[in-house]
Amino acid sequence: MKNIKILSLLFLTVLLLNACKKDKTEEPVPTGPSTTVVTNISGMVMDTWGYPIQGVTVTCGTQTRTTDYNGTYSFLGLTVPKDRCILKFEKASYYTVSRAVMPKSGSYTQTEITLIPYSWTNSSSASFASSSAYTMYLGSTGCEIDFPANAWINEGSGLTYSGDVTVYAAFLDPTDMNYGKYAPGGLMIGKTTATDEVMIQPYTGLIVEVFGTSGEKLNLDPNAKANATVRFQIPTNMQANAPADIELWDFDMTAGVAGAGGSAAKQGDKYVGEVIHFSSWTCENICTGLPAIINGKVTDGTNPIAGVPMVVGSSIVYTDINGNFSQKVPAGINVPVGIKPGYLGNTQNPLFIGPLTNEEVYQIPSDFVLTTISYITGQLVNCTGTPVQGNVIFNSYSQMSSSPTDATGHFSIPVSTSMMYGYLIAHGNTTTTEQYINIMSLPYDAGQITLCPPIPTGPNQITFNGTLYNSFTENSSEVYMGNMTSIYLYDPITYDHIQLQLNGITTGTYTIDTANVYVNGTVGGSTSGTHFESAAGGTITVTKFNPVGGLIEGTFTAVCRLTGYSYTGKFSVVRGQDIRK
Template sequence: MKKTNLLLLFALVTVLFTACKKDPPENSTTNPTGISQTATISGLVVDLNKEPIPNVAVSIQGTSLTKTTDQYGAFYFHNVPVPKKVSLLFTKDGYMKVARSEETNKKNIAINAMMIPTFSAISTSDNFQANTGGSVELPAHKSKVTIPANALVDKNGNAYTGDCQINLGYLDPSTPEFTTLIPGGDMTAINSENKNGIIYAYGIIKVEMTDPSGNPLQLDKTKKATASIEVGVPSSMLSSAPATIPLWYFDEVKGVWIEEGSATLSGDRYVGTVTHFTDWNCDVWSPTQATITGKVTDNTGEPCPGVVIHTGQSSTITDNNGEYSRRVPAGFDLDVYIKDYHGINKSVNVGVLSEGETKTVNFTISLNKVKGKAVNCSGTGVAATVGLNWGGSYSYAQSDNAGNFTILLPEDIWYATLWAYTGSGYAEEPVPLNFIDGVATVADVFICDINTGPTEFTINGGEFNNVKLNDFNDVKTAKYVEFQEPGMPESIKMLNITFGGTDGFIHITLPKGGIGNYTEADAAGDGQAAHMLRISFEGIGPDQLYLEPSKFNISITKYGNVGQLVEGTFSATCSTYDNPGITYQITNGKFSVLRIPDGDGWGKKHKK
């Protein structure tokens, strides 16, 4: 086959990919109190600019379960034990920690988090000596914390007199970002009489205190030490701000706000004292609740999953049916809205809801959809978190238990990176998006938990002097595909082996599977199978060479079933079409790839 025919074949394939990255099994030996069920929890972590944050530690409070976000800020807990309300803690150096919580009345739970850098427009950090005391403030947000002298203890309760770092952040309840920044996320609270309710915020500060090594410091309870705080009130909320307001701190394990103390309105801020460092919230408590529920669909009536819905000062995410529900405080004028979701902005004022009232707010939006299925190595559908990233933007959703997923994205996106998570595997692949009536269907996403072995070869000739190439971890698959050459009466099945990465892409097609040897002599015969027998090297080296062998030897040494490994060795003598006089020797070649179910395209993307 000519080079142009091969390139055309590669361009016309259906994208199908697989990847693998071992994660430790979910540890369920330490369960949160009040276990009611198991659930799958996933989400994204972003900064104030909505850029994904990698390497964030995500822990389920009350358990030993911890995950780390990937390069796209995504995390995934598969089928873990959860209480009726689960709380996640997000931590990373250089950012202020945040906890988010959600009721676990569904099997698949989406929880997103937005983290504040130590220094930003709404945060700052400073140092002082504990034996002299100090303060830190955010003048633009009318917020401040003052620590008296000799008032601190270390994590063991010992008096601390050394250097301190204090971080201060401010959350403005009048901004759309507040619903994603606020600890908890649903504004549920327990007052001083141990009664449940929902709070309405007038301002929040986040306070963290550490020694130079990052160890936490606290106020000395034995001295009944206190710190004074000032919490700014947004100008748009000053007219309704009460003269005295309860103070609340967030219980990171229970996932609720707890009343402790009060603050007094002084001009444009609340002033009070606190007995420990945490997130402090100035809120009105409401014992009466209402419910806002609804559904988001497209212009054809199909559900839109993964849409962030803001309900007053809280937010939630539509499920796979496009549905959402959130409890809100009764007696407050509330807006329900979609804010800048892939360019979509819609808002409905629901007014003041009465106790026990349920208000339905539906939205119709116009976005493209990418549909597909997440499957395991055997081709069986699995629950997973699946996302698309393009040009610094992203969108994600959870597949259902059968693996089916729908991801929403703007109408002008034609190429993106598709990724998927399960509890034990990870997949990633750049994909073209071919939309028909606003829907692009991608081939099955294979997520496997099998590690492949070394894949490498040595190349000599031209600009290469016995250079070993071994970065082929982007693609590592073997599968049967159906081909039909022009003029042939029928198609045939060939075993296609593909591996590639930064060092290039290698494609091997064989007329049959099983252990055996193949050379260029086998490709010299008549018939479609002989014509299709080949090995090619694409995008090799800095010059992205395309090498076509004149001689080759391919040996299959291991041939597993679907979900198992196919391994072998290879060597070749090659040249390029542009410079046929230069000979390249390929030696010491070996590959270890995952066999996936039969399909119509080339296998894509398998990571160790």
Template sequence: MTRKILWLLTCCTLLLAACDKRMVTVDNPPETTSPSTGTPPISDKKIQAGVQGIVTDASNNPIAGARVLCGEQNMLTDQYGSFRFQDISITEAAAVVTVQKAGFFNGIRTFRVTATGREQFVQIQLLPKATAGTFDATAGGVIGASNAQFIFVPNQVLDASNKPYKGKATLTYAFINPERDDFADIMPGDLRAVNDKNELVALQSFGMMALELQGDNGEKLHLDGINNVTFRMEIPATLRQTAPATIPLWHFNESTGLWQQEGSAEKMGNSYVGTVKHFSFWNCDAQFPIVNLKATFKDDKNNPLANTAVQITRNNNSSTYGYTDAAGEISGLVPANEQVTITIKDKCGEVIFSKKAGPWSTDTNAGTFNITINPQSRLSFSGKVTTCDGAAVTKGVVNIQVNGVHYAAPILNGNYTASILRCETTTATVTLNPVDETANKMSTTTFQAAPGDYTRDLQACDAIQASTVTLLLEGQNTTFITPTDSILFSYHKSDTASANYYLISAAQKTTPSSQLNMELPDIKVGTSVAPYFSVSMSGNNYYGQSVNITITSTGVAGEYVEGSFSGNIQKMQGGTLVPISGSFKVRIE
């Protein structure tokens, strides 16, 4: 995804104190402003690019089996918490990746695509849903979390049918701590916003929270959109002196990937107090003028530093992070007319580069920054790439996978070189896949590597065959074939061995696209039942758990799994069962 420069800070929350004589109550709410209206002031132009990323929990452990949606495609994260869309149609100015996992709030990242065909990178940390409290929806009530309090009026909670809910309503809540180093991985979007004048601005946050309502049986509830919920949030100690007396409120618009101004909050003591009429992600933010910054980061060997976190710090010590793309480039918003500090840390958190830059009054390309890296803080690969006859490969690329994250090194005059930031305390599973684009040949080798420099000469000898998936559904034959379409094979490992599975995903690159997701419990020759099977086609969605998968041929990484499938699948529009059949030949990665 792209390495956006996201601007943040944030505000926490606190219990309403009865002794506060300026307390905002249901009968004495703060003043509010109307939400912004009109078309968002940002281009909706589509562009073809690749997107990959990592999904983790609060302890930085990978989350496997999370559903990732981007453009018209979706897939599951693998055992490394990684995902990859190789070529999809996304919005150039504001592409959005959404991650869904039971027990967590949605993780959402917005970013600017750096270039057509360029693979972007994002890292997303999911917030667990925690119960803040329960109240009688008919009577209303007061809910106090560890650092927040919320006042509900009677009968303002509705069910899915938009009728007043009569049972116990549960508030699930997550506080997004502004002082965490990984705040940029947690918060939704990239803190670009549309204000009440329909202007695109950037935000410095003094508070962020995620809110949802559930019924007795876990069903999703919502507010009526008419009555207010009053909240009070404590301002973090490091931000209290600079926190404005009145601050705009912003909610996150998941359809645009941008924050949207709606209302305001008042500073009372060490807290902000305000009201909201609907629940989502909410943010207390000051806005500031922005320019777009591009910059490229390379190591001392002139290799692009791909998928690398770049920190931008303002003079008021507020910071944000963006991630470089496959070419080591960032593209994102920074404050106009301010000098900032650009910092890069290795995977162990040690600063390896820091430099003052700016100020900029207009959109700027700051050029290339070269960074000297300790060999023990990186994985470096280099060597020759030859054909089966020993001749130098003149056109191609070496695809590199490190613990599920992909990198690419172009082959120049028969040689390749790449540097990847790592932490000196860990080893990684590395796969090198040289591709000879002239002869349409490749090879694959996998090994374990600790940080350091590695010389690996490679040969591209195996013919590259297209991956294909065909299906017959309701009289319609559909064929997916690479490279015209996207077909991916991935392995998903759970803590429970019986929950391990493989996933074949196929999607057309056109919009709207047809797509298929098929889980296999194993890739051994034989017949089994797919744990999950879904198809989206011609505006219809189909799901099933009674589709038989027959594997006729398999192999190791770089080879192909082949077979067929047949059974019944449920059409969601109407609920009828319809037959489905097809075949597949997919390269194992």
């Protein structure tokens, strides 16, 4: 059995480089038949500081979702290719990321994505005239890009572009243990020009996005035949063993893996190559032989822990309900394996495993152990109380963690022992629900969480000072403190929102008193919109008040105590899980 040692990052990074060779005669990675499976994909999107990002557009095939204010999303009952499915994550002021995941048939596939903001430490921006050649220096990262003159097109229309050009570019450093959270692809697999799929190892990379004066996406004009020259900085710990020549790769949205797109030559501490378009480009070496498999387990010292994000090479994988994880890796190299840095306060150094032989299956002999944690437990059931399977996410805004359920709907989410409150977001039974919890003590039992299939709602609207607003597409409601009802209507595009509160849980008319009964919010956009608060004397009329999973509907009439404007509206929302105090 191979010895596993916890070594210094400097020494291990050097070890990581020794076995990948530039050789296109290696055996291809075998792939399965191109069939489909039905799966459920549930996940979180966070920024580089670990906070959830709301309003991210997530695309899988022809279907689209938008992350909620907990940064979560789900695709339920989704038919995808058996081998891998491709997710695309987009939001203004963040770099777009595409990620391939291996779907679990009939089960839940967990994901965790980090979107890099344009303001990130390793990100830079520049503006110049399209008629001029320009060299962009990426701050202290050491990367440089030479842009050609008169070589731009509007990516959407394909028409030649003339005007100012704005570029955002970020350095992707594979020695960063968080690389697998934000790098494109995620599977350590590439497709060569000969269509063979191979295992690859990253050395450096850039992600680049280009815009015109009206915010339109730009790219290099293929008809101009003027490529851009990119000088990629090689991380210090990788320079000594970096090969003289290396392949350039971008992400192939069709194949779901990195696609070979040229080569770069080592010049000093940089790789220099030419690119024909801009997206993400990485310098990665092809690893010879067939892939090996690394298996491992995470426990709290006694019990297995589900849903733990594990860094394996440049990929992120999750432990299953039994605390186990498994990942294909290139043979012949040393692979870092460890709990994701910062997860529930984790500061453990990674193990470096290998080199492994072709098709070797290696079981890590010692479990990874997370200490000073506790659990939030519960069970998912449908409207009739029958257990259902799913995935449950806990968000405290300072920490996020998740866990799949077992076959009986039970879940056990690991949390730090300092947790006091947060949201539980449950995905299952073709629907999603959330509830706010106050954690008086740990471990915390959330009880049964009811997941009822979605039912039609609407309309949800407000007419404020004569103007109608009716784009409230993300809406929720819950009963708390036993007899208080909260209703929230939200427009994720404009950020308009309405908050209604009632001091009751039945149908009837409630008189607004500004303390226990009110209709407050903002309309007209987040920057130039109008904030309103209801004056005493208006009414909220509830015409339907059903149990959890059913509808709460009604109307309201009020006058804004700030402006004197009158407003009326309608609400129709699904009653969410009651908040337990």
